[in-house]
Amino acid sequence: MASVITNPVTNTNYDRSKRKKKKKQMVKENQQSQNQNHARWKSEAQQQIYSSKLIQALSRVSLNSPPPAPRGGRAVREAADRALAVAAKGRTRWSRAILTSRLKLKFRKQKRQRGSAAVVAAVTRSRRSKKPRVSVLKLKAKSLSTVQRKVKVLGRLVPGCRKQPLPVVLEEATDYIAALEMQVRAMSALAELMSGSGATSSSSAPPPQSPPPTSH
Protein backbone atom coordinates (compact mmCIF):
# COMPACT_ATOMS: atom_id res chain seq x y z
CA MET A 1 0.00 0.00 0.00
CA ALA A 2 2.76 2.38 0.88
CA SER A 3 4.45 1.62 -2.40
CA VAL A 4 1.32 2.71 -4.31
CA ILE A 5 1.42 6.08 -2.61
CA THR A 6 5.11 6.67 -3.10
CA ASN A 7 5.22 5.46 -6.67
CA PRO A 8 3.61 8.49 -8.37
CA VAL A 9 6.14 10.85 -6.79
CA THR A 10 9.12 8.86 -7.95
CA ASN A 11 7.50 8.36 -11.34
CA THR A 12 7.22 12.07 -12.06
CA ASN A 13 10.83 12.62 -11.09
CA TYR A 14 11.89 9.77 -13.27
CA ASP A 15 9.85 11.08 -16.20
CA ARG A 16 11.37 14.52 -15.91
CA SER A 17 14.90 13.23 -15.83
CA LYS A 18 14.06 10.86 -18.67
CA ARG A 19 12.72 13.73 -20.75
CA LYS A 20 15.85 15.76 -20.13
CA LYS A 21 18.01 12.82 -21.13
CA LYS A 22 15.95 12.34 -24.29
CA LYS A 23 16.38 15.97 -25.26
CA LYS A 24 20.13 15.82 -24.73
CA GLN A 25 20.29 12.63 -26.70
CA MET A 26 18.34 14.18 -29.57
CA VAL A 27 20.69 17.15 -29.70
CA LYS A 28 23.67 14.84 -29.68
CA GLU A 29 22.12 12.70 -32.39
CA ASN A 30 21.50 15.77 -34.52
CA GLN A 31 25.11 16.80 -34.20
CA GLN A 32 26.29 13.29 -34.93
CA SER A 33 24.08 13.01 -37.99
CA GLN A 34 25.48 16.33 -39.22
CA ASN A 35 29.01 15.05 -38.81
CA GLN A 36 28.01 11.92 -40.61
CA ASN A 37 26.52 13.98 -43.40
CA HIS A 38 29.72 15.93 -43.86
CA ALA A 39 31.78 12.76 -43.91
CA ARG A 40 29.24 11.32 -46.35
CA TRP A 41 30.01 13.88 -49.03
CA LYS A 42 33.69 13.02 -48.80
CA SER A 43 33.29 9.27 -49.06
CA GLU A 44 34.26 7.54 -52.26
CA ALA A 45 31.01 5.59 -52.33
CA GLN A 46 28.94 8.76 -52.38
CA GLN A 47 30.98 10.10 -55.26
CA GLN A 48 30.46 6.88 -57.18
CA ILE A 49 26.74 7.08 -56.60
CA TYR A 50 26.67 10.67 -57.77
CA SER A 51 28.81 9.91 -60.81
CA SER A 52 26.51 7.17 -62.00
CA LYS A 53 23.43 9.37 -61.44
CA LEU A 54 25.16 12.17 -63.31
CA ILE A 55 26.01 9.90 -66.23
CA GLN A 56 22.41 8.78 -66.45
CA ALA A 57 21.17 12.36 -66.41
CA LEU A 58 23.74 13.44 -68.99
CA SER A 59 22.80 10.67 -71.37
CA ARG A 60 19.23 11.95 -71.17
CA VAL A 61 20.29 15.53 -71.97
CA SER A 62 19.89 15.83 -75.70
CA LEU A 63 21.72 18.95 -76.78
CA ASN A 64 21.03 19.09 -80.49
CA SER A 65 17.47 17.98 -81.15
CA PRO A 66 15.08 20.05 -78.99
CA PRO A 67 15.17 23.72 -80.03
CA PRO A 68 13.68 25.25 -76.85
CA ALA A 69 16.28 23.53 -74.68
CA PRO A 70 18.70 25.91 -72.91
CA ARG A 71 22.27 26.28 -74.09
CA GLY A 72 24.45 23.19 -73.67
CA GLY A 73 26.46 24.23 -70.65
CA ARG A 74 23.41 25.44 -68.79
CA ALA A 75 21.56 22.18 -69.43
CA VAL A 76 24.49 20.17 -68.14
CA ARG A 77 24.72 22.40 -65.07
CA GLU A 78 21.04 21.95 -64.30
CA ALA A 79 21.26 18.20 -64.77
CA ALA A 80 24.29 18.06 -62.48
CA ASP A 81 22.51 20.12 -59.81
CA ARG A 82 19.46 17.93 -59.99
CA ALA A 83 21.58 14.79 -59.68
CA LEU A 84 23.29 16.37 -56.68
CA ALA A 85 19.94 17.13 -55.07
CA VAL A 86 18.80 13.56 -55.62
CA ALA A 87 22.01 12.26 -54.10
CA ALA A 88 21.23 14.31 -51.00
CA LYS A 89 18.08 12.22 -50.61
CA GLY A 90 16.03 15.30 -49.85
CA ARG A 91 17.31 15.62 -46.31
CA THR A 92 18.38 19.23 -46.73
CA ARG A 93 16.48 22.32 -47.72
CA TRP A 94 18.70 23.23 -50.63
CA SER A 95 18.24 19.84 -52.25
CA ARG A 96 14.47 20.08 -51.95
CA ALA A 97 14.57 23.63 -53.29
CA ILE A 98 16.56 22.53 -56.36
CA LEU A 99 14.14 19.74 -57.10
CA THR A 100 11.04 21.91 -56.76
CA SER A 101 12.43 24.97 -58.51
CA ARG A 102 11.87 23.47 -61.94
CA LEU A 103 8.22 22.82 -61.11
CA LYS A 104 7.79 26.40 -59.94
CA LEU A 105 9.32 27.69 -63.15
CA LYS A 106 6.87 25.64 -65.20
CA PHE A 107 3.89 26.93 -63.23
CA ARG A 108 5.03 30.51 -63.53
CA LYS A 109 5.42 30.20 -67.29
CA GLN A 110 1.93 28.71 -67.66
CA LYS A 111 0.34 31.43 -65.56
CA ARG A 112 2.01 34.18 -67.54
CA GLN A 113 0.89 32.73 -70.84
CA ARG A 114 -2.72 32.60 -69.67
CA GLY A 115 -2.53 36.35 -69.33
CA SER A 116 -3.91 36.81 -65.85
CA ALA A 117 -2.80 40.38 -65.35
CA ALA A 118 -3.42 40.30 -61.63
CA VAL A 119 -0.99 37.44 -61.11
CA VAL A 120 1.64 39.08 -63.27
CA ALA A 121 1.24 42.36 -61.46
CA ALA A 122 1.48 40.68 -58.08
CA VAL A 123 4.58 38.74 -59.07
CA THR A 124 6.31 41.76 -60.54
CA ARG A 125 5.34 43.87 -57.61
CA SER A 126 6.71 41.38 -55.12
CA ARG A 127 9.84 40.48 -57.04
CA ARG A 128 10.89 43.57 -58.91
CA SER A 129 9.66 46.36 -56.68
CA LYS A 130 13.07 47.88 -56.42
CA LYS A 131 11.98 51.46 -55.85
CA PRO A 132 10.20 51.17 -52.50
CA ARG A 133 12.63 48.45 -51.39
CA VAL A 134 15.74 50.62 -51.68
CA SER A 135 14.60 53.01 -48.98
CA VAL A 136 13.57 50.11 -46.75
CA LEU A 137 16.94 48.45 -47.33
CA LYS A 138 18.76 51.60 -46.33
CA LEU A 139 16.85 51.70 -43.10
CA LYS A 140 17.50 48.02 -42.51
CA ALA A 141 21.22 48.28 -43.22
CA LYS A 142 21.61 50.47 -40.19
CA SER A 143 19.96 48.09 -37.75
CA LEU A 144 21.38 44.88 -39.20
CA SER A 145 24.80 43.94 -37.99
CA THR A 146 27.60 42.89 -40.32
CA VAL A 147 27.08 39.25 -39.53
CA GLN A 148 23.36 39.51 -40.28
CA ARG A 149 23.99 41.17 -43.62
CA LYS A 150 26.56 38.59 -44.65
CA VAL A 151 24.26 35.77 -43.65
CA LYS A 152 21.57 37.28 -45.85
CA VAL A 153 23.96 37.33 -48.79
CA LEU A 154 24.85 33.74 -48.03
CA GLY A 155 21.17 32.87 -47.95
CA ARG A 156 20.80 34.17 -51.49
CA LEU A 157 23.66 31.97 -52.71
CA VAL A 158 22.39 28.74 -51.21
CA PRO A 159 19.23 27.63 -53.01
CA GLY A 160 16.08 27.71 -50.95
CA CYS A 161 17.47 29.65 -48.04
CA ARG A 162 16.47 33.21 -48.80
CA LYS A 163 14.00 33.59 -45.97
CA GLN A 164 15.41 31.16 -43.46
CA PRO A 165 16.60 32.23 -40.03
CA LEU A 166 20.29 32.55 -39.34
CA PRO A 167 21.22 29.12 -37.91
CA VAL A 168 19.32 27.33 -40.67
CA VAL A 169 21.24 29.23 -43.33
CA LEU A 170 24.57 28.41 -41.69
CA GLU A 171 23.68 24.75 -41.41
CA GLU A 172 22.50 24.52 -44.99
CA ALA A 173 25.63 26.32 -46.15
CA THR A 174 27.95 23.80 -44.50
CA ASP A 175 26.19 20.87 -46.15
CA TYR A 176 25.93 22.70 -49.47
CA ILE A 177 29.66 23.42 -49.56
CA ALA A 178 30.55 19.79 -48.91
CA ALA A 179 28.12 18.69 -51.62
CA LEU A 180 29.48 21.24 -54.12
CA GLU A 181 33.03 20.06 -53.49
CA MET A 182 31.98 16.52 -54.25
CA GLN A 183 30.18 17.71 -57.38
CA VAL A 184 33.35 19.42 -58.59
CA ARG A 185 35.43 16.31 -57.92
CA ALA A 186 32.99 14.00 -59.70
CA MET A 187 32.52 16.26 -62.72
CA SER A 188 36.24 16.86 -63.19
CA ALA A 189 36.90 13.12 -62.94
CA LEU A 190 34.19 12.50 -65.52
CA ALA A 191 35.62 15.18 -67.82
CA GLU A 192 39.06 13.63 -67.51
CA LEU A 193 37.70 10.20 -68.35
CA MET A 194 35.72 11.44 -71.34
CA SER A 195 38.48 13.59 -72.76
CA GLY A 196 40.99 10.80 -72.24
CA SER A 197 38.88 8.13 -73.89
CA GLY A 198 37.83 10.47 -76.66
CA ALA A 199 41.36 11.38 -77.70
CA THR A 200 43.05 8.00 -77.41
CA SER A 201 41.74 4.49 -77.18
CA SER A 202 43.22 3.94 -73.74
CA SER A 203 42.57 6.33 -70.90
CA SER A 204 45.44 7.89 -69.00
CA ALA A 205 45.19 5.74 -65.90
CA PRO A 206 43.79 2.35 -66.75
CA PRO A 207 42.95 0.32 -63.65
CA PRO A 208 44.67 -3.05 -63.45
CA GLN A 209 41.41 -4.91 -63.93
CA SER A 210 40.23 -6.92 -66.88
CA PRO A 211 40.27 -4.61 -69.90
CA PRO A 212 36.90 -4.02 -71.52
CA PRO A 213 36.43 -5.98 -74.75
CA THR A 214 36.41 -3.83 -77.88
CA SER A 215 32.71 -3.96 -78.62
CA HIS A 216 31.12 -2.46 -81.70
Added chain:
Amino acid sequence: MSSRRSRSSRQSGGSRITDDQINDLVAKLQQLLPEIRNRHSDKVSAAKVLQETCNYIRSLHREVDDLSERLSELLATTDNAQAAIIRSLLMQ
Protein backbone atom coordinates in the same frame (compact mmCIF):
# COMPACT_ATOMS: atom_id res chain seq x y z
CA MET B 1 12.48 45.43 -29.56
CA SER B 2 14.73 45.73 -32.63
CA SER B 3 17.32 43.42 -31.15
CA ARG B 4 18.12 40.55 -33.45
CA ARG B 5 17.63 38.04 -30.68
CA SER B 6 13.91 38.72 -30.38
CA ARG B 7 13.50 38.68 -34.15
CA SER B 8 15.27 35.40 -34.58
CA SER B 9 13.42 33.85 -31.68
CA ARG B 10 10.12 34.80 -33.26
CA GLN B 11 11.17 33.31 -36.56
CA SER B 12 12.43 30.05 -35.17
CA GLY B 13 9.33 29.62 -33.09
CA GLY B 14 10.30 29.16 -29.47
CA SER B 15 13.96 28.13 -29.33
CA ARG B 16 16.09 31.14 -28.60
CA ILE B 17 19.21 31.40 -30.71
CA THR B 18 22.16 32.17 -28.48
CA ASP B 19 25.33 33.79 -29.63
CA ASP B 20 27.15 30.66 -28.61
CA GLN B 21 25.17 28.60 -31.06
CA ILE B 22 25.93 31.06 -33.81
CA ASN B 23 29.62 30.99 -33.00
CA ASP B 24 29.49 27.23 -33.00
CA LEU B 25 28.00 27.11 -36.47
CA VAL B 26 30.46 29.71 -37.75
CA ALA B 27 33.34 27.65 -36.35
CA LYS B 28 32.04 24.61 -38.18
CA LEU B 29 31.90 26.63 -41.37
CA GLN B 30 35.43 27.81 -40.76
CA GLN B 31 36.64 24.22 -40.75
CA LEU B 32 35.32 23.68 -44.24
CA LEU B 33 36.96 26.69 -45.85
CA PRO B 34 40.33 25.77 -47.29
CA GLU B 35 41.99 29.18 -46.90
CA ILE B 36 41.23 29.83 -43.29
CA ARG B 37 41.95 26.26 -42.32
CA ASN B 38 45.49 26.49 -43.66
CA ARG B 39 46.20 29.78 -42.01
CA HIS B 40 45.97 28.16 -38.58
CA SER B 41 44.41 31.03 -36.69
CA ASP B 42 41.48 30.79 -34.33
CA LYS B 43 40.74 34.47 -34.09
CA VAL B 44 39.03 34.94 -37.41
CA SER B 45 35.99 37.13 -37.04
CA ALA B 46 32.60 35.75 -37.92
CA ALA B 47 32.11 38.35 -40.64
CA LYS B 48 35.36 37.30 -42.30
CA VAL B 49 34.36 33.65 -42.19
CA LEU B 50 31.01 34.49 -43.77
CA GLN B 51 32.66 36.61 -46.44
CA GLU B 52 35.08 33.80 -47.26
CA THR B 53 32.15 31.38 -47.37
CA CYS B 54 30.31 33.52 -49.90
CA ASN B 55 33.42 33.84 -52.03
CA TYR B 56 34.09 30.13 -51.81
CA ILE B 57 30.55 29.20 -52.83
CA ARG B 58 30.72 31.62 -55.75
CA SER B 59 34.02 30.16 -56.89
CA LEU B 60 32.61 26.63 -56.59
CA HIS B 61 29.62 27.68 -58.70
CA ARG B 62 31.96 29.10 -61.31
CA GLU B 63 33.98 25.92 -61.32
CA VAL B 64 30.85 23.82 -61.79
CA ASP B 65 29.78 26.10 -64.64
CA ASP B 66 33.15 25.73 -66.35
CA LEU B 67 33.08 21.98 -65.90
CA SER B 68 29.57 21.73 -67.30
CA GLU B 69 30.60 23.81 -70.32
CA ARG B 70 33.51 21.45 -70.85
CA LEU B 71 31.30 18.40 -70.41
CA SER B 72 28.73 19.74 -72.85
CA GLU B 73 31.44 20.29 -75.43
CA LEU B 74 32.75 16.79 -74.86
CA LEU B 75 29.26 15.37 -75.19
CA ALA B 76 28.60 17.27 -78.39
CA THR B 77 31.89 16.72 -80.16
CA THR B 78 32.51 13.05 -79.55
CA ASP B 79 30.61 11.19 -82.18
CA ASN B 80 30.28 8.07 -80.18
CA ALA B 81 29.35 9.90 -76.99
CA GLN B 82 27.34 6.98 -75.77
CA ALA B 83 30.28 4.65 -76.24
CA ALA B 84 32.53 7.02 -74.32
CA ILE B 85 30.08 7.13 -71.44
CA ILE B 86 29.72 3.39 -71.37
CA ARG B 87 33.46 2.97 -71.48
CA SER B 88 33.95 5.38 -68.60
CA LEU B 89 31.33 3.45 -66.66
CA LEU B 90 33.23 0.24 -67.27
CA MET B 91 36.50 1.84 -66.25
CA GLN B 92 35.14 2.59 -62.80
